[in-house]
């Protein structure tokens with residue numbers, strides 16, 4: 001019988017065995033589960049609010065909000081953190097929704113991409129369903145490209 005993966009294991013794999021905040025490798029038995037938005041501040045206890053963290057970062061973050069904790073990083077650390085989250089999404093390890101929560105810059109980019117939704121709709125009316133599908137996947141590619149591009153500017 002195949003054993004089901006534990007939530008800890010899933011979170012460890014999602015972060016490819018590294019602390020999401022500082023990027024140091026963590027062994028499965030040493031990893032700590034960090035609540036992105038602390039439970040004490042009303043954060044959820046669901047998987048969408050949990051990440052793989054090293055003990056140092058988990059302790060340093062404490063009861064701070066994610067925003068406060070990211071604000072305490074140096075610009076270099078902050079940039080590496082953004083790149084780390086971005087890479088996990090590109091590798092298909094982490095879903096967009098969690099990445100958007102973890103990296104507020106990403107969220108801004110993502111929201112602004114959807115401002116162009118109107119254009120997609122008018123094109124879709126002309127071309128039918130196939131065109132909708134093509135436009136949606138092109139939209140995703142464009143978003144990915146834009147993320148990369150914006151990140152380089154930081």
Ligand SMILES: [Zn+2]
Pocket residue numbers: 019020021022023024053054055056057058
């Ligand atoms: Zn760490």
